[in-house]
Amino acid sequence: MSLRYALLALLRTGPLSGYDLQKQFSVSVGHVWHAPDSQIYPELRRMHVDGLIEPEEQVRGVRGTRILYHVTETGDAAFLDWMNSPLEYQRVRDPAHLRAAYLESTSPEQATIFLLRHIEQWRDELGQWERELTRIDAVDNPMLVRRLAVTPESEHARTIAFKRFTYEGLVERARTEIEWAERGLELVDRLSAEASLRAPAGDA
Amino acid sequence: MSLRYALLALLRTGPLSGYDLQKQFSVSVGHVWHAPDSQIYPELRRMHVDGLIEPEEQVRGVRGTRILYHVTETGDAAFLDWMNSPLEYQRVRDPAHLRAAYLESTSPEQATIFLLRHIEQWRDELGQWERELTRIDAVDNPMLVRRLAVTPESEHARTIAFKRFTYEGLVERARTEIEWAERGLELVDRLSAEASLRAPAGDA
DNA sequence: AATTGCATGTAACAGGTTACATGATTGC
């Protein structure tokens, strides 16, 4: 049920349409909580039904409309309640470590491919998050700017500090994953070397 | 769809019942892939329908039965295919970092509570994984023992090495999370101190 | 006039969670 709070967090910076939210999901909050558009639109409806947000229809051109959603007082309270409630941690479900635990069942080559892909995967994430960190420092992220615009100036440093803190955590996590997989590559090589010592294949 | 491969991984050490598997999920593979019993029994049926496993009914007492599942050749091949196929990474969906990004919306006290809980959460995981590491070193984990029993001795070191590698990764991840949250606590304190410098509350 | 981007959704399905439901066996 975090989707609704991710949406509320964005909407608390000011009204946005489903489409706006969808885009933000791919660049800002999407870095910590992915959601496809097919999930966002129905959820917005439910949030409206629950009184957390209020739609405002806007005319676009001759016949087009777009719906801007405003956070209601109820919605604001719901967000703050969530912030102050114990977080529900998700059960572990980690395909990479699941596979890692059984790498002995495949060849060193396949193990290497798996580990290289793991490194690639996390390097991509790392790149995104590092870029986001520099954007935060430059106060260049559109959502952060929106957020600061509706925040008293005395709170600006705090707001930025927590965003930075969040992305620092993500960056460290990515680095940890990469280092782990790199040690895995060394392990695969070491095991292969040991095996070929015991049973040389290419020798006479 | 990793559940089925987690189940196959366990069954490849020899036949087990749904109940056995359920227990293993809470102590071995469950450390990387959680699954409740209500998911395991239906999945075993589907795996039987798909020809990956073969049930063997066993009499228990006068009327009780238990069903042992054996991996078929098809099942074995399916597992190895999975091992050699690109891993499907899950989209990021991280409630802790989502909340961290908006900690400025709550009080320092609530932020502290959140961070302390995060530390507690990961310390629990860390403890489990560290215990598992010592069990691996002592060759004391029942599933590892089963696994080694059906593995040629020349492969024992490899098998143990990858298990160790897996849990080392989990341990590092937990440590990274804990360190991050501890830095978060310092940040909250620092921000509170700065705020009370600018607007002293307890003073005359 | 065509392309890109804005804007809104529906439907079918897969995967996972929670709660419910039942009964037998074994050890004390």
Next chain:
DNA sequence: GCAATCATGTAACCTGTTACATGCAATT
């Protein structure tokens, strides 16, 4: 005789994914 635990599931629900579906507006 009772408790623990072995052993098997069903049902309803929620969340998320993938694919499909439509059409206007602004720019080139």
